[in-house]
Amino acid sequence: MGKMSVDLCGIELDNPVIPASGTFGYGLEFAELYDINILGTFSFKGTTREPRFGNPTPRIAECASGMLNAVGLQNPGVEHVIKHELPALKKVFHKKVMANISGSSVENYVYVSELLDREEQVGWLEINISCPNVKAGGMGFGTSCESAAAVTKAVKAVTRKPVIMKLSPNVTDIAAIAKACEDAGADGICAINTLLGMRIDLKTGKPVIANVTGGVSGPCVFPVALRAVYQISRAVKIPVIGCGGVSRAEDVLEMMYAGATAVQVGAANLVDPYACKKIIEKLSGVMERYGFRR
C-alpha cells in the first residue's frame, strides 16, 4: 500500500488532501457531515483584518465543467475568527489548521499574520495574494515578483509558522513569482487560485455576476493548475501544494507526479460535500494501482 503521509513544511499530514480556502468555511458545516479529522488539514476561509461582507449578489455562475465565483472575501474579520471560529473548530478538529490570510495592504497582511501566529491551532499561514474578486489588494500583490516578495518578507518577519504563498494563474510567468517568494523566505507555494473569467446572461445581455468578472474553478481549470505546479516545482525547492480542479483521487496522483507535495480540493466540495472523504478513501488504492512511490 502506498504511503499516504506527507511532510508539509515540517508538519506531517496523514494524507495530502486539503480542502481549499473558501470552499470549506471554518470547517463546521462539514464537521456535521463527517469526521473532518480524516483530512490532511484544511485551509480556512480567507480572513482579513476587518470584517467584510464581500461583493453584491449574484456572486456565482456556472460554466462547462466548472463554476465562477465573485464572493469577494466575505469573512467576519480576524478577531472574530480567533474568538469564535477557532474555539468552535477546536471541538471538532484536532489537527493543525491552515490559516488563509488576505489583505488590502502589506500592513493588513502583517496585522492578521501576527494575530494568527499566536494561535496554537494554526499550523501554516497561507497568504492569499491571488484573489481576483477584490478591488484593493488580493491579486494585485501576486502579479509581480517585487510585490509578491514584499508581502512574503513582511509576513515572514512576524511569524515562526511556515508561510505558504497562494499564487494567481493570471500572470505571465508564475514560476518566476514562485521563485521570488522562495527567495523572500516563503516555506511553500500553493498554486493556483482561480482564473479570471466572466459569463453573460443571453436573456439580458448583461454579466451573470454582479461584480462582472469572477474566478473560474472546477475540473475545467485542472490542466492549467497542473501545468503551473509542474513549472513551479522545477523552479523552486520548497514544497508546492497543487490546487485547481482536483476532484478525484486520480487527480491527486497527477498533481503529485507534476511535483506537488500535497493538494487542495476546492469547487468539488461545493458540488459534493463528501468529495474529500471519497478522495482520501480511494487514494491509497489509486496510488497502488499506478505503482506510485515517492
Add this chain to the structure above:
Amino acid sequence: MKDVIFTVKKNVPLTKNVYEMTLCGDTSDITRPGQFVNVKLDGLYLRRPISVCDKTDEKLTLIYKTVGKGTEQMARMPAGTELSVLSGLGNGYDTAPSGDHPLVIGGGVGVPPMYLLCKRLCGEGKHVSVVLGFNRACDVFYEDKFKALGANVTVMTADGSYGGKGFVTDGLPAEYSYCFACGPEPMLRAVFNSCKSDGQLSFEERMGCGFGACMGCSCSTVTGYKRICKDGPVLYKEEILWEK
C-alpha cells in the same frame, strides 16, 4: 442535510412550463416546510436548488418551472430515473408564531413550498387563508390542492383572466394573525409593505453549494450577514433589509 438517491416516480406538467415531479426516497432530513433540496444533473456542474412542495416518509414532491438547462433536463426525465439529491437544506418556516388564522401567500413558482406549509398549519388546527398569485389563467396550478387541505383560497391573476384581477396584495383578507410568503422579490417587497402583521418571507438567490460553505448567496439583514441557503431562505420580517 443528507445525500440521498431519489427515484423519479412521476413527472407531469401542471401548466405549459411548470412540472410536478414525485420522487421516492429517504425524506427524513426534511423537517420543516420551506426547506429545499439540491439536485445533481448530468453534464451540469452545480446542483439545482428546488423547494420542497410536499413530503411524506418515503415520498417527495417538487414543483419546478423550466427556466434553463437544468430544469429542462428535469422536465425530460422518465419515471425510474435516479437522482443524487442533497436533502433537507435551509431553515424553513417556523409555524410556532402563526396564531389562529395565519395568511399564506405564494406567487408563481413561489407557490410550491406554501403547500407543505399550509398542510402543516391546517394540521395544527389553524384557520388558514391562502392567496395565490399568477400572471394568467393558464399559469394557475394547485388551487384545488390548497382547497382540499381546508384552507380559504383566493387566486389572483395579473391580467384578471382568472380569479381576482391584480397582485396578491390586492387580494389580502381583512384579518389575519401572521403572514408567510414566497415569490419573486417585487412580490415580497409588496407583501412586506402591505402586511400589517409579523411574518416570514422566503428568498431566492443564485447559490453555489446550497449548504453554507461558499458564501455565494449572502445578504445583509438587521441581525447581520446571512446565507440564504443555510440561515435562510426564510427570514423573519423584522430582520429584512431592502438594499438592492
